[in-house]
Amino acid sequence: MADSLLKFFQYVTxxxxxxxxLSWDHIIMVLCGLALAVAVGVPLGVVxxxxxxxxxxxLSAANVIQVFPSLALLAVLMIFFGLGFxxxxxxxxxxxxxxxxxxxxxxxxxxxxxxxxxxxxxxMSPLQLLFKVQLPxxxxxxxxxxxxxxxxxxxxxxxxxxxxxxxxxxxxxSGLSARNNIKIYAGAVPAALLAILADIGLGKLQQRLKASxxxxxxx
Amino acid sequence: xxxxxxxxxSLLLVGLSLVLTACGSGGxxxxxxxxxxxxxxxxxxxxxxxxxxRTGLTVEIxxxxxxxxxxxxxMRNNELHMATLYTGEVFNGYFExxxxxxxxxxxxQAQQGFSEHYQLKWFDPYGFxxxxxxxxxxxxxxxxxxxNVSDLKPYADTMRIGVDNTWLERESDGYxxxxxxxxxxxxxxxxxxxxLVYEAVANEEVDVVLAYxxxxxxxxxxxxxxxxxxxxxxxxxxxxxxxxxxxxxxPELEEIVxxxxxxxxxxxxxxxxxxxxxxxxxxxxxxxxxLRQLGLLE
Numbered sequence: 116m117a118d119s120l121l122k123f124f125q126y127v128t129x130x131x132x133x134x135x136x137l138s139w140d141h142i143i144m145v146l147c148g149l150a151l152a153v154a155v156g157v158p159l160g161v162v163x164x165x166x167x168x169x170x171x172x173x174l175s176a177a178n179v180i181q182v183f184p185s186l187a188l189l190a191v192l193m194i195f196f197g198l199g200f201x202x203x204x205x206x207x208x209x210x211x212x213x214x215x216x217x218x219x220x221x222x223x224x225x226x227x228x229x230x231x232x233x234x235x236x237x238x239m240s241p242l243q244l245l246f247k248v249q250l251p252x253x254x255x256x257x258x259x260x261x262x263x264x265x266x267x268x269x270x271x272x273x274x275x276x277x278x279x280x281x282x283x284x285x286x287x288x289s290g291l292s293a294r295n296n297i298k299i300y301a302g303a304v305p306a307a308l309l310a311i312l313a314d315i316g317l318g319k320l321q322q323r324l325k326a327s328x329x330x331x332x333x334x
Numbered sequence: 335x336x337x338x339x340x341x342x343x344s345l346l347l348v349g350l351s352l353v354l355t356a357c358g359s360g361g362x363x364x365x366x367x368x369x370x371x372x373x374x375x376x377x378x379x380x381x382x383x384x385x386x387x388r389t390g391l392t393v394e395i396x397x398x399x400x401x402x403x404x405x406x407x408x409m410r411n412n413e414l415h416m417a418t419l420y421t422g423e424v425f426n427g428y429f430e431x432x433x434x435x436x437x438x439x440x441x442x443q444a445q446q447g448f449s450e451h452y453q454l455k456w457f458d459p460y461g462f463x464x465x466x467x468x469x470x471x472x473x474x475x476x477x478x479x480x481x482n483v484s485d486l487k488p489y490a491d492t493m494r495i496g497v498d499n500t501w502l503e504r505e506s507d508g509y510x511x512x513x514x515x516x517x518x519x520x521x522x523x524x525x526x527x528x529x530l531v532y533e534a535v536a537n538e539e540v541d542v543v544l545a546y547x548x549x550x551x552x553x554x555x556x557x558x559x560x561x562x563x564x565x566x567x568x569x570x571x572x573x574x575x576x577x578x579x580x581x582x583x584x585p586e587l588e589e590i591v592x593x594x595x596x597x598x599x600x601x602x603x604x605x606x607x608x609x610x611x612x613x614x615x616x617x618x619x620x621x622x623x624x625l626r627q628l629g630l631l632e
Contacts, residue, residue: 186400193404198367198396198413277400279367279408288398291527292371294551294611 119297126297134286138305141282144200144275145268145313148207152264156212157257160219161245170220177213185210185271189278198279203272210271211264218260222253255325262317269310273302283309363392364580364587367405367414370398370499371528372610372617373464373548373572373603374418377594379621381416381574383631384590391584401500402426410452415580416591419444419456420464420570425506428452433506437569444573453578457591459571462600464548466507466567469557474541482563486542487518495520496531496540507567515566529611532557548600550608572603593630 127134159177163170180188189206196202226249234248250257273284286302289295366381368374375397382393396414399405402423408414424431424444429451431443445456468483475481478489486493502509502525513519524540531543532551545552545559552559574591581588598606602624609620625631 190400190404194407197411198399198404198408276398277370278404279396279399279413285398288370288527292375292398292529293614293617294529294533295614 123297123300127301130301134283134301134305137281137283137285137302138309141269141272141275141284141306141309144203144272144280144282145207145265147204148268148272149211149261149265151204151208152211152215153261155208156215156260157219159212160216161223161250163216163220164223174213174217174220177216180209181213183209185274186277189274193278199275200280202278203275203280203282207268207271211268214260214263214267215257216260218256218263219253222256222260223249225256226252255321258317258321258324262314262321265313265317266310269306269313273306362390363394364415364584365394365396365413366416367396367399367408368417369402369405370400371546371549372607373546375617376606376610376621376624377418377460377572377574377598378416379618380594380625381591383618383622383625384593385587387631388590389584389586406452406454409454409575409577412577412579416574416576418460418572419575420572421459422465422507422568422570424448425568427505435565435568437571440569441571441573448575449578455576455578455581457574457576458595459573460594460598460603461596462548462598462603463569463571464546464600464603465570466501467545467547467552467562468542468560469535469545469552470542470560471535471538472556472558475558475560480558480560482561483516483566484563485560487516490518490520493520493541494522494524494539495542495544496524496526496534497544498528498531498546499525501525501544512566515564548603548607550604550611553604553608554612597628 159173163173185206188209189202192202192205196205230248230252231244234244239247272280272282273287275282276284276288283302283306286298287306288302290298290300290302364385366378368378375395378395378397382395385391385393396408399408402419403426405414405417405419406423406428409417421437421440421444424440424447425433429447431447432439434440434443441456441459448454448456468486470480478485480486497509500508502523505511509519509523520542524534526534528546528549529551531540531545532549532555534540535543535557536555543557545557547559551557574594576587576591606620606624609615610617622631
Protein backbone atom coordinates (compact mmCIF):
# COMPACT_ATOMS: atom_id res chain seq x y z
CA MET A 116 0.00 0.00 0.00
CA ALA A 117 2.68 2.45 1.07
CA ASP A 118 4.72 1.28 -1.86
CA SER A 119 1.99 1.98 -4.40
CA LEU A 120 1.30 5.33 -2.77
CA LEU A 121 4.94 6.18 -3.23
CA LYS A 122 4.80 5.06 -6.85
CA PHE A 123 1.72 7.18 -7.34
CA PHE A 124 3.41 10.30 -6.01
CA GLN A 125 6.47 9.62 -8.04
CA TYR A 126 4.41 9.22 -11.18
CA VAL A 127 2.46 12.39 -10.45
CA THR A 128 5.61 14.44 -9.88
CA UNK A 129 7.26 13.01 -13.00
CA UNK A 130 4.22 13.77 -15.09
CA UNK A 131 3.24 16.99 -13.33
CA UNK A 132 3.45 19.14 -16.45
CA UNK A 133 1.42 16.68 -18.48
CA UNK A 134 -1.20 16.32 -15.74
CA UNK A 135 -1.49 20.07 -15.33
CA UNK A 136 -1.96 20.38 -19.06
CA LEU A 137 -4.73 17.78 -18.98
CA SER A 138 -6.35 19.49 -16.00
CA TRP A 139 -6.25 22.75 -17.90
CA ASP A 140 -7.97 21.11 -20.89
CA HIS A 141 -10.51 19.67 -18.52
CA ILE A 142 -11.26 23.01 -16.92
CA ILE A 143 -11.57 24.73 -20.30
CA MET A 144 -14.09 22.18 -21.54
CA VAL A 145 -16.15 22.51 -18.38
CA LEU A 146 -16.01 26.32 -18.42
CA CYS A 147 -17.10 26.48 -22.06
CA GLY A 148 -19.97 24.08 -21.43
CA LEU A 149 -21.05 25.99 -18.35
CA ALA A 150 -20.75 29.37 -20.03
CA LEU A 151 -22.99 28.22 -22.86
CA ALA A 152 -25.42 26.72 -20.36
CA VAL A 153 -25.61 29.98 -18.39
CA ALA A 154 -26.05 31.97 -21.60
CA VAL A 155 -28.96 29.78 -22.67
CA GLY A 156 -30.27 28.40 -19.38
CA VAL A 157 -30.80 31.68 -17.53
CA PRO A 158 -32.91 33.25 -20.29
CA LEU A 159 -34.83 29.99 -20.59
CA GLY A 160 -35.47 30.06 -16.85
CA VAL A 161 -36.61 33.69 -17.00
CA VAL A 162 -38.95 32.95 -19.88
CA UNK A 163 -40.30 29.89 -18.07
CA UNK A 164 -40.99 31.89 -14.93
CA UNK A 165 -42.81 34.51 -16.93
CA UNK A 166 -44.92 32.15 -19.06
CA UNK A 167 -46.04 29.22 -16.90
CA UNK A 168 -47.39 27.33 -19.91
CA UNK A 169 -43.94 27.30 -21.46
CA UNK A 170 -42.30 26.26 -18.20
CA UNK A 171 -43.63 22.73 -18.39
CA UNK A 172 -42.31 22.22 -21.89
CA UNK A 173 -38.89 23.75 -21.27
CA LEU A 174 -38.27 21.97 -17.98
CA SER A 175 -39.37 18.58 -19.20
CA ALA A 176 -37.26 18.95 -22.32
CA ALA A 177 -34.24 19.71 -20.14
CA ASN A 178 -35.20 16.76 -17.97
CA VAL A 179 -35.25 14.42 -20.95
CA ILE A 180 -31.74 15.48 -21.92
CA GLN A 181 -30.57 14.79 -18.39
CA VAL A 182 -31.63 11.16 -18.42
CA PHE A 183 -29.76 10.36 -21.64
CA PRO A 184 -26.80 8.14 -20.71
CA SER A 185 -23.72 10.28 -21.15
CA LEU A 186 -21.84 7.92 -23.42
CA ALA A 187 -24.84 7.62 -25.74
CA LEU A 188 -25.24 11.39 -25.83
CA LEU A 189 -21.56 11.82 -26.64
CA ALA A 190 -21.75 9.27 -29.44
CA VAL A 191 -24.75 10.99 -30.99
CA LEU A 192 -23.18 14.45 -30.70
CA MET A 193 -20.01 13.15 -32.28
CA ILE A 194 -21.90 12.40 -35.46
CA PHE A 195 -23.11 16.01 -35.67
CA PHE A 196 -20.17 17.94 -34.28
CA GLY A 197 -17.26 15.68 -35.11
CA LEU A 198 -14.60 14.31 -32.84
CA GLY A 199 -13.29 16.13 -29.86
CA PHE A 200 -13.69 19.48 -28.21
CA UNK A 201 -16.88 20.78 -29.78
CA UNK A 202 -18.92 17.64 -29.23
CA UNK A 203 -17.75 17.41 -25.61
CA UNK A 204 -18.56 21.04 -24.89
CA UNK A 205 -22.03 20.64 -26.37
CA UNK A 206 -22.60 17.57 -24.21
CA UNK A 207 -21.50 19.44 -21.10
CA UNK A 208 -23.73 22.33 -22.12
CA UNK A 209 -26.72 20.01 -22.44
CA UNK A 210 -26.07 18.37 -19.08
CA UNK A 211 -25.67 21.72 -17.36
CA UNK A 212 -28.82 23.13 -18.87
CA UNK A 213 -31.33 21.51 -16.52
CA UNK A 214 -29.79 22.54 -13.19
CA UNK A 215 -29.30 26.10 -14.40
CA UNK A 216 -32.68 26.55 -16.07
CA UNK A 217 -34.56 24.93 -13.23
CA UNK A 218 -32.77 26.90 -10.56
CA UNK A 219 -33.33 30.16 -12.40
CA UNK A 220 -37.00 29.30 -12.69
CA UNK A 221 -37.39 28.31 -9.04
CA UNK A 222 -35.34 31.29 -7.92
CA UNK A 223 -37.55 33.75 -9.74
CA UNK A 224 -40.69 32.03 -8.45
CA UNK A 225 -39.58 32.27 -4.82
CA UNK A 226 -39.01 36.03 -4.92
CA UNK A 227 -41.27 37.56 -2.30
CA UNK A 228 -44.35 38.93 -4.14
CA UNK A 229 -44.34 41.99 -1.90
CA UNK A 230 -40.93 42.91 -3.35
CA UNK A 231 -42.35 42.79 -6.84
CA UNK A 232 -45.33 44.82 -5.74
CA UNK A 233 -43.02 47.37 -4.20
CA UNK A 234 -41.08 47.55 -7.46
CA UNK A 235 -44.19 47.95 -9.53
CA UNK A 236 -45.40 50.55 -7.08
CA UNK A 237 -42.16 52.47 -7.57
CA UNK A 238 -42.96 52.60 -11.28
CA MET A 239 -40.53 49.99 -12.55
CA SER A 240 -41.02 48.51 -15.99
CA PRO A 241 -41.12 44.67 -16.20
CA LEU A 242 -37.52 44.65 -17.46
CA GLN A 243 -36.34 46.91 -14.68
CA LEU A 244 -38.19 44.71 -12.26
CA LEU A 245 -36.40 41.66 -13.63
CA PHE A 246 -32.90 43.13 -13.56
CA LYS A 247 -33.17 45.28 -10.44
CA VAL A 248 -35.35 43.16 -8.20
CA GLN A 249 -35.98 39.61 -9.30
CA LEU A 250 -32.60 38.53 -10.66
CA PRO A 251 -30.53 40.06 -7.84
CA UNK A 252 -32.76 38.36 -5.30
CA UNK A 253 -32.42 35.03 -7.08
CA UNK A 254 -28.66 35.03 -7.43
CA UNK A 255 -27.95 32.62 -4.57
CA UNK A 256 -30.33 30.05 -6.06
CA UNK A 257 -28.89 30.56 -9.50
CA UNK A 258 -25.45 30.06 -8.04
CA UNK A 259 -26.59 26.78 -6.50
CA UNK A 260 -27.63 25.66 -9.99
CA UNK A 261 -24.27 26.57 -11.48
CA UNK A 262 -22.52 24.80 -8.64
CA UNK A 263 -24.44 21.61 -9.25
CA UNK A 264 -23.92 21.87 -13.01
CA UNK A 265 -20.18 22.40 -12.55
CA UNK A 266 -19.75 19.28 -10.45
CA UNK A 267 -21.75 17.17 -12.92
CA UNK A 268 -19.83 18.63 -15.87
CA UNK A 269 -16.43 17.89 -14.31
CA UNK A 270 -17.49 14.27 -13.96
CA UNK A 271 -18.97 13.92 -17.43
CA UNK A 272 -15.93 15.58 -18.99
CA UNK A 273 -13.80 12.59 -18.01
CA UNK A 274 -15.57 10.68 -20.80
CA UNK A 275 -14.19 13.08 -23.41
CA UNK A 276 -11.42 10.79 -24.75
CA UNK A 277 -14.03 8.31 -25.94
CA UNK A 278 -14.95 10.74 -28.66
CA UNK A 279 -11.53 12.23 -29.18
CA UNK A 280 -11.58 15.01 -26.60
CA UNK A 281 -8.83 15.78 -24.11
CA UNK A 282 -8.76 16.33 -20.38
CA UNK A 283 -8.08 14.15 -17.37
CA UNK A 284 -10.06 11.30 -18.89
CA UNK A 285 -7.01 10.69 -21.10
CA UNK A 286 -5.05 9.45 -18.11
CA UNK A 287 -7.98 7.40 -16.84
CA UNK A 288 -8.64 5.59 -20.10
CA SER A 289 -5.00 5.14 -20.87
CA GLY A 290 -4.62 3.52 -17.46
CA LEU A 291 -7.69 1.37 -17.95
CA SER A 292 -6.53 0.01 -21.27
CA ALA A 293 -2.97 -0.65 -20.15
CA ARG A 294 -4.14 -1.97 -16.76
CA ASN A 295 -2.05 0.62 -15.03
CA ASN A 296 -3.79 1.62 -11.80
CA ILE A 297 -1.38 4.43 -11.06
CA LYS A 298 -2.39 6.14 -14.29
CA ILE A 299 -6.06 5.67 -13.46
CA TYR A 300 -5.54 7.39 -10.10
CA ALA A 301 -3.39 10.07 -11.69
CA GLY A 302 -6.42 11.01 -13.79
CA ALA A 303 -9.20 10.27 -11.33
CA VAL A 304 -7.78 11.96 -8.24
CA PRO A 305 -7.23 15.36 -9.89
CA ALA A 306 -10.69 15.13 -11.48
CA ALA A 307 -12.24 14.42 -8.10
CA LEU A 308 -10.22 17.27 -6.57
CA LEU A 309 -11.44 19.61 -9.29
CA ALA A 310 -15.03 18.66 -8.52
CA ILE A 311 -14.51 19.17 -4.80
CA LEU A 312 -12.75 22.50 -5.32
CA ALA A 313 -15.48 23.69 -7.67
CA ASP A 314 -18.10 22.66 -5.14
CA ILE A 315 -16.38 24.42 -2.25
CA GLY A 316 -15.47 27.52 -4.27
CA LEU A 317 -18.89 28.01 -5.79
CA GLY A 318 -20.47 27.15 -2.42
CA LYS A 319 -18.50 29.98 -0.80
CA LEU A 320 -19.58 32.32 -3.56
CA GLN A 321 -23.15 31.27 -3.00
CA GLN A 322 -22.87 31.98 0.74
CA ARG A 323 -21.46 35.40 0.01
CA LEU A 324 -24.27 36.22 -2.35
CA LYS A 325 -26.75 35.15 0.28
CA ALA A 326 -25.04 37.30 2.90
CA SER A 327 -24.80 40.31 0.64
CA UNK A 328 -28.44 39.96 -0.26
CA UNK A 329 -29.67 40.36 3.30
CA UNK A 330 -28.63 43.96 4.02
CA UNK A 331 -30.04 44.96 0.68
CA UNK A 332 -33.38 43.47 1.59
CA UNK A 333 -33.22 45.34 4.88
CA UNK A 334 -32.49 48.63 3.15
CA UNK B 335 -24.27 43.50 -8.23
CA UNK B 336 -22.72 45.21 -11.24
CA UNK B 337 -19.40 43.58 -10.46
CA UNK B 338 -20.99 40.19 -10.48
CA UNK B 339 -22.57 40.90 -13.81
CA UNK B 340 -19.20 41.85 -15.20
CA UNK B 341 -17.50 38.69 -13.94
CA UNK B 342 -20.27 36.55 -15.34
CA UNK B 343 -20.09 38.26 -18.69
CA SER B 344 -16.32 38.02 -18.89
CA LEU B 345 -16.50 34.34 -17.99
CA LEU B 346 -18.91 33.89 -20.84
CA LEU B 347 -16.72 35.77 -23.27
CA VAL B 348 -13.62 33.86 -22.26
CA GLY B 349 -15.53 30.63 -22.78
CA LEU B 350 -16.85 31.56 -26.17
CA SER B 351 -13.54 32.87 -27.44
CA LEU B 352 -11.87 29.65 -26.36
CA VAL B 353 -14.49 27.67 -28.23
CA LEU B 354 -13.71 29.71 -31.33
CA THR B 355 -9.93 29.49 -31.08
CA ALA B 356 -10.10 25.75 -30.53
CA CYS B 357 -11.80 25.31 -33.87
CA GLY B 358 -9.22 26.98 -36.04
CA SER B 359 -6.16 24.78 -36.26
CA GLY B 360 -4.61 23.12 -39.25
CA GLY B 361 -1.27 22.29 -40.81
CA UNK B 362 0.35 19.25 -42.35
CA UNK B 363 -0.68 16.72 -39.83
CA UNK B 364 -1.71 13.11 -40.01
CA UNK B 365 -4.08 12.04 -37.27
CA UNK B 366 -4.17 8.39 -36.31
CA UNK B 367 -7.19 7.26 -34.30
CA UNK B 368 -7.11 4.24 -32.05
CA UNK B 369 -9.62 2.16 -30.18
CA UNK B 370 -9.36 1.96 -26.42
CA UNK B 371 -6.99 -0.97 -26.04
CA UNK B 372 -3.25 -1.34 -26.29
CA UNK B 373 -2.73 -3.08 -29.62
CA UNK B 374 -3.84 -0.37 -32.05
CA UNK B 375 -2.04 2.19 -29.88
CA UNK B 376 1.29 0.40 -30.27
CA UNK B 377 0.78 0.19 -34.03
CA UNK B 378 -0.17 3.85 -34.15
CA UNK B 379 3.11 4.68 -32.39
CA UNK B 380 4.96 2.60 -34.98
CA UNK B 381 3.43 4.56 -37.82
CA UNK B 382 4.02 7.83 -36.03
CA UNK B 383 7.72 6.98 -35.73
CA UNK B 384 7.97 5.78 -39.33
CA UNK B 385 6.08 8.69 -40.88
CA UNK B 386 7.88 11.35 -38.87
CA UNK B 387 11.20 9.68 -39.66
CA ARG B 388 10.65 9.52 -43.42
CA THR B 389 8.58 12.60 -44.20
CA GLY B 390 8.16 16.15 -42.98
CA LEU B 391 4.69 15.38 -41.67
CA THR B 392 3.77 15.43 -38.02
CA VAL B 393 1.58 12.72 -36.63
CA GLU B 394 -0.92 13.06 -33.85
CA ILE B 395 -2.46 10.05 -32.14
CA UNK B 396 -6.01 10.20 -30.81
CA UNK B 397 -6.18 7.28 -28.40
CA UNK B 398 -9.06 5.69 -26.50
CA UNK B 399 -11.91 6.29 -28.90
CA UNK B 400 -15.02 4.48 -27.72
CA UNK B 401 -15.31 1.93 -30.52
CA UNK B 402 -14.29 1.11 -34.06
CA UNK B 403 -17.53 2.77 -35.17
CA UNK B 404 -16.33 6.05 -33.72
CA UNK B 405 -12.98 5.56 -35.45
CA UNK B 406 -14.62 4.95 -38.82
CA UNK B 407 -17.01 7.86 -38.37
CA UNK B 408 -14.01 10.06 -37.53
CA MET B 409 -12.24 8.98 -40.72
CA ARG B 410 -15.34 9.66 -42.75
CA ASN B 411 -15.43 13.22 -41.37
CA ASN B 412 -11.76 13.72 -42.19
CA GLU B 413 -10.91 14.18 -38.53
CA LEU B 414 -8.83 11.04 -38.52
CA HIS B 415 -6.71 9.94 -41.44
CA MET B 416 -5.59 6.53 -40.40
CA ALA B 417 -6.34 3.62 -38.07
CA THR B 418 -5.90 -0.08 -37.47
CA LEU B 419 -9.07 -2.03 -38.15
CA TYR B 420 -10.01 -5.69 -38.20
CA THR B 421 -11.68 -7.42 -41.14
CA GLY B 422 -14.61 -8.79 -39.09
CA GLU B 423 -15.69 -5.17 -38.74
CA VAL B 424 -17.54 -5.47 -42.07
CA PHE B 425 -20.28 -7.44 -40.36
CA ASN B 426 -21.33 -4.51 -38.22
CA GLY B 427 -23.82 -3.09 -40.65
CA TYR B 428 -21.81 -0.55 -42.64
CA PHE B 429 -23.03 -1.89 -45.96
CA GLU B 430 -24.49 -5.05 -47.45
CA UNK B 431 -22.15 -8.01 -47.05
CA UNK B 432 -22.25 -11.69 -47.72
CA UNK B 433 -22.16 -13.81 -44.57
CA UNK B 434 -19.03 -15.90 -44.73
CA UNK B 435 -16.24 -17.08 -42.47
CA UNK B 436 -13.72 -17.36 -45.26
CA UNK B 437 -10.68 -15.19 -44.46
CA UNK B 438 -9.93 -14.11 -48.00
CA UNK B 439 -13.54 -13.32 -48.77
CA UNK B 440 -13.98 -11.27 -45.62
CA UNK B 441 -10.84 -9.28 -46.39
CA UNK B 442 -11.96 -8.74 -49.95
CA GLN B 443 -15.36 -7.49 -48.81
CA ALA B 444 -13.73 -5.10 -46.36
CA GLN B 445 -11.36 -3.74 -48.99
CA GLN B 446 -14.06 -3.30 -51.60
CA GLY B 447 -16.85 -2.12 -49.35
CA PHE B 448 -14.91 0.47 -47.38
CA SER B 449 -13.36 1.84 -50.54
CA GLU B 450 -16.71 2.14 -52.24
CA HIS B 451 -18.81 3.46 -49.37
CA TYR B 452 -16.31 5.23 -47.14
CA GLN B 453 -13.40 6.08 -49.48
CA LEU B 454 -10.99 4.27 -47.20
CA LYS B 455 -8.10 2.19 -48.42
CA TRP B 456 -8.00 -1.06 -46.50
CA PHE B 457 -4.47 -2.44 -46.82
CA ASP B 458 -3.50 -6.11 -46.66
CA PRO B 459 -3.19 -7.50 -43.12
CA TYR B 460 -0.19 -7.04 -40.81
CA GLY B 461 -0.11 -10.79 -40.41
CA PHE B 462 -2.01 -11.40 -37.21
CA UNK B 463 -5.58 -11.94 -36.24
CA UNK B 464 -7.12 -10.60 -33.07
CA UNK B 465 -10.47 -12.21 -32.65
CA UNK B 466 -12.74 -12.94 -29.74
CA UNK B 467 -12.15 -16.08 -27.71
CA UNK B 468 -14.07 -17.52 -24.78
CA UNK B 469 -11.64 -18.23 -22.00
CA UNK B 470 -11.86 -19.61 -18.48
CA UNK B 471 -9.51 -20.15 -15.57
CA UNK B 472 -7.52 -23.38 -15.89
CA UNK B 473 -9.16 -24.93 -12.83
CA UNK B 474 -12.63 -24.17 -14.16
CA UNK B 475 -11.74 -25.87 -17.44
CA UNK B 476 -10.57 -28.92 -15.54
CA UNK B 477 -13.50 -29.02 -13.17
CA UNK B 478 -16.10 -29.03 -15.94
CA UNK B 479 -13.89 -30.67 -18.57
CA UNK B 480 -14.22 -27.77 -20.99
CA UNK B 481 -12.53 -27.73 -24.37
CA ASN B 482 -15.01 -26.28 -26.81
CA VAL B 483 -17.40 -23.40 -26.40
CA SER B 484 -20.28 -25.90 -26.74
CA ASP B 485 -19.08 -27.63 -23.58
CA LEU B 486 -20.25 -24.59 -21.62
CA LYS B 487 -23.88 -25.25 -22.45
CA PRO B 488 -24.88 -27.37 -19.42
CA TYR B 489 -23.21 -24.95 -16.97
CA ALA B 490 -23.81 -21.61 -18.64
CA ASP B 491 -26.94 -20.75 -16.68
CA THR B 492 -24.85 -20.64 -13.50
CA MET B 493 -21.95 -18.73 -15.03
CA ARG B 494 -21.18 -15.05 -15.21
CA ILE B 495 -19.35 -13.71 -18.23
CA GLY B 496 -17.21 -10.59 -18.62
CA VAL B 497 -17.15 -8.98 -22.07
CA ASP B 498 -15.89 -5.79 -23.69
CA ASN B 499 -17.99 -2.66 -24.03
CA THR B 500 -19.41 -3.37 -27.45
CA TRP B 501 -20.01 -7.10 -27.69
CA LEU B 502 -23.51 -7.15 -26.22
CA GLU B 503 -24.73 -4.75 -28.89
CA ARG B 504 -22.75 -5.99 -31.86
CA GLU B 505 -25.02 -7.29 -34.57
CA SER B 506 -23.69 -10.30 -36.41
CA ASP B 507 -21.04 -11.45 -33.96
CA GLY B 508 -22.57 -10.17 -30.71
CA TYR B 509 -24.38 -11.76 -27.82
CA UNK B 510 -27.78 -12.16 -29.49
CA UNK B 511 -26.31 -13.85 -32.55
CA UNK B 512 -24.20 -15.98 -30.23
CA UNK B 513 -27.30 -17.24 -28.43
CA UNK B 514 -28.81 -18.23 -31.73
CA UNK B 515 -25.74 -20.13 -32.90
CA UNK B 516 -24.82 -21.87 -29.67
CA UNK B 517 -28.29 -22.13 -28.17
CA UNK B 518 -27.50 -21.00 -24.64
CA UNK B 519 -26.97 -17.88 -22.61
CA UNK B 520 -25.06 -17.04 -19.48
CA UNK B 521 -26.55 -16.24 -16.11
CA UNK B 522 -25.28 -12.68 -16.25
CA UNK B 523 -23.15 -10.71 -18.68
CA UNK B 524 -20.98 -7.80 -17.51
CA UNK B 525 -19.71 -5.41 -20.16
CA UNK B 526 -16.56 -3.55 -19.18
CA UNK B 527 -13.38 -2.02 -20.50
CA UNK B 528 -11.54 -4.97 -22.06
CA UNK B 529 -8.47 -4.39 -19.89
CA LEU B 530 -10.54 -5.17 -16.82
CA VAL B 531 -11.99 -8.53 -17.82
CA TYR B 532 -8.80 -10.46 -17.11
CA GLU B 533 -8.53 -9.24 -13.57
CA ALA B 534 -12.24 -9.91 -13.12
CA VAL B 535 -11.84 -13.54 -14.11
CA ALA B 536 -8.65 -13.95 -12.11
CA ASN B 537 -10.45 -12.60 -9.02
CA GLU B 538 -13.34 -14.99 -9.69
CA GLU B 539 -15.79 -12.15 -10.12
CA VAL B 540 -16.78 -13.69 -13.42
CA ASP B 541 -16.38 -17.29 -14.59
CA VAL B 542 -15.89 -16.83 -18.31
CA VAL B 543 -14.37 -13.94 -20.24
CA LEU B 544 -14.61 -13.08 -23.85
CA ALA B 545 -10.96 -12.20 -24.47
CA TYR B 546 -9.08 -10.75 -27.41
CA UNK B 547 -6.78 -13.47 -28.71
CA UNK B 548 -3.63 -11.34 -28.87
CA UNK B 549 -4.20 -9.85 -25.45
CA UNK B 550 -1.43 -10.18 -22.91
CA UNK B 551 -4.00 -10.98 -20.24
CA UNK B 552 -4.37 -14.53 -21.55
CA UNK B 553 -0.73 -15.22 -20.85
CA UNK B 554 -0.52 -13.17 -17.69
CA UNK B 555 -3.40 -14.91 -15.95
CA UNK B 556 -2.80 -18.28 -17.58
CA UNK B 557 -6.30 -18.60 -19.00
CA UNK B 558 -7.57 -21.47 -21.09
CA UNK B 559 -9.09 -20.65 -24.46
CA UNK B 560 -12.12 -22.66 -25.59
CA UNK B 561 -12.34 -23.64 -29.22
CA UNK B 562 -15.04 -21.87 -31.23
CA UNK B 563 -16.37 -25.23 -32.47
CA UNK B 564 -19.36 -23.76 -34.29
CA UNK B 565 -17.19 -21.18 -36.06
CA UNK B 566 -19.26 -18.35 -34.72
CA UNK B 567 -16.71 -15.56 -34.88
CA UNK B 568 -15.68 -14.19 -38.26
CA UNK B 569 -12.00 -13.69 -39.04
CA UNK B 570 -10.50 -10.52 -37.55
CA UNK B 571 -7.32 -9.90 -39.46
CA UNK B 572 -5.78 -6.56 -38.57
CA UNK B 573 -4.94 -4.11 -41.35
CA UNK B 574 -3.91 -0.50 -41.63
CA UNK B 575 -6.71 1.65 -43.05
CA UNK B 576 -6.08 5.09 -44.54
CA UNK B 577 -8.33 7.67 -46.17
CA UNK B 578 -7.95 7.54 -49.93
CA UNK B 579 -7.87 11.32 -50.06
CA UNK B 580 -4.98 11.42 -47.61
CA UNK B 581 -3.05 8.97 -49.77
CA UNK B 582 -3.65 11.15 -52.80
CA UNK B 583 -2.44 14.20 -50.95
CA UNK B 584 0.64 12.47 -49.56
CA PRO B 585 1.49 9.64 -51.98
CA GLU B 586 4.65 8.84 -50.03
CA LEU B 587 2.45 7.43 -47.26
CA GLU B 588 1.45 4.39 -49.28
CA GLU B 589 4.93 2.93 -49.15
CA ILE B 590 5.42 3.74 -45.47
CA VAL B 591 2.10 2.17 -44.50
CA UNK B 592 3.03 -0.95 -46.45
CA UNK B 593 6.25 -1.37 -44.45
CA UNK B 594 4.45 -3.22 -41.67
CA UNK B 595 2.28 -5.42 -43.85
CA UNK B 596 3.00 -9.07 -43.27
CA UNK B 597 5.54 -8.13 -40.60
CA UNK B 598 3.68 -8.77 -37.35
CA UNK B 599 2.46 -12.26 -36.48
CA UNK B 600 0.12 -13.12 -33.62
CA UNK B 601 2.88 -14.17 -31.23
CA UNK B 602 4.83 -10.99 -31.86
CA UNK B 603 1.75 -8.87 -31.31
CA UNK B 604 0.91 -10.70 -28.09
CA UNK B 605 4.43 -10.10 -26.88
CA UNK B 606 4.32 -6.39 -27.70
CA UNK B 607 0.98 -6.12 -25.89
CA UNK B 608 2.55 -7.91 -22.94
CA UNK B 609 5.33 -5.33 -22.65
CA UNK B 610 2.78 -2.55 -22.34
CA UNK B 611 -0.04 -4.18 -20.38
CA UNK B 612 1.98 -6.27 -17.97
CA UNK B 613 5.40 -4.68 -17.85
CA UNK B 614 3.92 -1.18 -18.01
CA UNK B 615 6.30 0.13 -20.63
CA UNK B 616 5.07 2.95 -22.84
CA UNK B 617 3.52 2.14 -26.21
CA UNK B 618 6.01 4.41 -27.88
CA UNK B 619 9.06 2.74 -26.40
CA UNK B 620 7.79 -0.71 -27.36
CA UNK B 621 6.92 0.43 -30.88
CA UNK B 622 10.29 2.03 -31.53
CA UNK B 623 12.17 -0.95 -30.15
CA UNK B 624 10.27 -3.26 -32.48
CA LEU B 625 10.94 -1.07 -35.51
CA ARG B 626 14.65 -1.06 -34.68
CA GLN B 627 14.66 -4.84 -34.48
CA LEU B 628 13.06 -4.96 -37.92
CA GLY B 629 15.67 -2.55 -39.17
CA LEU B 630 13.04 -0.03 -40.20
CA LEU B 631 14.33 2.63 -37.88
CA GLU B 632 17.86 3.71 -37.08
